[in-house]
Amino acid sequence: xxxxxxxxxxxxxxxxxxxxxxxxxxxxxxxxxxxxxxxxxxxxxxxxxxxxxxxxxxxxxxxxxxxxxxxxxxxxxxxxxxxxxxxxxxxxxxxxxxxxxxxxxxxxxxxxxxxxxxxxxxxxxxxxxxxxxxxxxxxxxxxxxxxxxxxxxxxxxxxxxxxxxxxxxxxxxxxxxxxxxxxxxxxxxxxxxxxxxxxxxxxxxxxxxxxxxxxxxxxxxxxxxxxxxxxxxxxxxxxxxxxxxxxxxxxxxxxxxxxxxxxxxxxxxxxxxxxxxxxxxxxxxxxxxxxxxxxxxxxxxxxxxxxxxxxxxxxxxxxxxxxxxxxxxxxxxxxxxxxxxxxxxxxxxxxxxxxxxxxxxxxxxxxxxxxxxxxxxxxxxxxxxxxxxxxxxxxxxxxxxxxxxxxxxxxxxxxxxxxxxxxxxxxxxxxxxxxxxxxxxxxxxxxxxxxxxxxxxxxxxxxxxxxxxxxxxxxxxxxxxxxxxxxxxxxxxxxxxxxxxxxxxxxxxxxxxxxxxxxxxxxxxxxxxxxxxxxxxxxxxxxxxxxxxx
Ligand code: ATP
Ligand code: MG
Ligand code: MG
Numbered sequence: 001x002x003x004x005x006x007x008x009x010x011x012x013x014x015x016x017x018x019x020x021x022x023x024x025x026x027x028x029x030x031x032x033x034x035x036x037x038x039x040x041x042x043x044x045x046x047x048x049x050x051x052x053x054x055x056x057x058x059x060x061x062x063x064x065x066x067x068x069x070x071x072x073x074x075x076x077x078x079x080x081x082x083x084x085x086x087x088x089x090x091x092x093x094x095x096x097x098x099x100x101x102x103x104x105x106x107x108x109x110x111x112x113x114x115x116x117x118x119x120x121x122x123x124x125x126x127x128x129x130x131x132x133x134x135x136x137x138x139x140x141x142x143x144x145x146x147x148x149x150x151x152x153x154x155x156x157x158x159x160x161x162x163x164x165x166x167x168x169x170x171x172x173x174x175x176x177x178x179x180x181x182x183x184x185x186x187x188x189x190x191x192x193x194x195x196x197x198x199x200x201x202x203x204x205x206x207x208x209x210x211x212x213x214x215x216x217x218x219x220x221x222x223x224x225x226x227x228x229x230x231x232x233x234x235x236x237x238x239x240x241x242x243x244x245x246x247x248x249x250x251x252x253x254x255x256x257x258x259x260x261x262x263x264x265x266x267x268x269x270x271x272x273x274x275x276x277x278x279x280x281x282x283x284x285x286x287x288x289x290x291x292x293x294x295x296x297x298x299x300x301x302x303x304x305x306x307x308x309x310x311x312x313x314x315x316x317x318x319x320x321x322x323x324x325x326x327x328x329x330x331x332x333x334x335x336x337x338x339x340x341x342x343x344x345x346x347x348x349x350x351x352x353x354x355x356x357x358x359x360x361x362x363x364x365x366x367x368x369x370x371x372x373x374x375x376x377x378x379x380x381x382x383x384x385x386x387x388x389x390x391x392x393x394x395x396x397x398x399x400x401x402x403x404x405x406x407x408x409x410x411x412x413x414x415x416x417x418x419x420x421x422x423x424x425x426x427x428x429x430x431x432x433x434x435x436x437x438x439x440x441x442x443x444x445x446x447x448x449x450x451x452x453x454x455x456x457x458x459x460x461x462x463x464x465x466x467x468x469x470x471x472x473x474x475x476x477x478x479x480x481x482x483x484x485x486x487x488x489x490x491x492x493x494x495x496x497x498x499x500x501x502x503x504x505x506x507x508x509x510x511x512x513x514x515x516x517x518x519x520x521x522x523x524x525x526x527x528x529x530x531x532x533x534x535x536x537x538x539x540x541x542x543x544x545x546x547x548x549x550x
Pocket of ligand 3: 032
């Protein structure tokens, strides 16, 4: 992995190492296992792992699994797979739920210090008495319970003597604090639910703001990097570390989360797409999940380079989806072999080519990377071309096939359109052409110049294939999205187009996840889910051209 690009977080770390505050650094990537990882998580993964790599530190993978209602081992497994696939190996695998006992003991310590109390207000009442930015909150009538009473009640909460929502443990900080997060935040709630890791051992669960700083401190994390929404939580983060008397004092640093056009970036919303059957699972190639991008044909290299290039900032912004596309084109340009595929076939019969004859022509595998060598492709009397490479009545400047016109067939000959065959409904179903034997690619002695070059595949060898073309899943509009409803209303009904066509015969049996550049169509990936031994299915990763400039 490369050196992390310079940014304000890297500068903080450089200072901490220079000043001797830390000898080495420990970062962490702390997903909640409540969904599959998305490209936003990739930004955080690349940032945390690259920083530790650069400074010889460590990065933990920690599952922040403190909410039994939403978490699942399926998600744990997918997250591990995705982090590894991105090219990173964690220096320790941790589960926040393994610290439940220690967290409980730290809460007891807070009670003993008079810094926490058991409160009987309902969640609604707590919310209602919290105050506003302009008005202080109201102190809970249970705020001044004795230490003994609090210890007893908290223990009985743990034992399961109370129902969900009946009691909470709250920090005793300041109901008049200008920071709402400091107004006696809830530290523990009662939840009689089975946890994916601890089963039914616990019926009280720590809240994020209490659990997260403790997790970091227990693991000796030096720099706890999170997204900007947590900036206002930092005083509470520091309060928990201090009042719980943690030895290690991690520093929370916030950066701007990744937002992208034409997609949604939240596990909750992505789960809605999956649960409502709008997409074909978490790994649908239209999803911004790591699993979806992988199935689409994105490479770890492209995703890492994208994450490094977008940078790390202190203010939120939205990245154009085309920037991600730029990086996969860059990565595949020299790696992916170029072949010919016909997505919407139109049969062409070359009437002056001998019947039954097949000749094998030389085709380079990647003109930008001669090391990839050449291959032989068959040519005969019958070929397929793209339907839109022919027009019966061509508009001005149309240089492909039309009656009487000549084009070059890539790697082969110049052909001329002599006759158009139609079905009863008037649709063009076949073209009759002639070829000029003196125009063979590389050995052309005709001196002819034609303006158009089109691709083709030989009809008898051609391998039937399915092509899946994608458009953005979510349509952009100028209205700020406020709630679920509006993003579900912006779903693009035409985000998937499935076509039946042909590829070169040599692609038979091609392995899932192999990537190609199909001449003039773009980069494609062999779909691992729908491909069969007989018929490959190709996902278009990205088209060839874009107006996007880096
Ligand atoms: P989501 O709303 O998608 O569930 P989250 O922040 O709740 O996101 P976590 O599983 O808690 O998801 O995230 C793990 C880590 O990934 C956190 O450190 C979080 O800051 C980071 N992260 C999540 N989304 C983004 C994003 N869009 N850009 C950058 N980092 C992100
Ligand atoms: Mg979340
Ligand atoms: Mg989270």
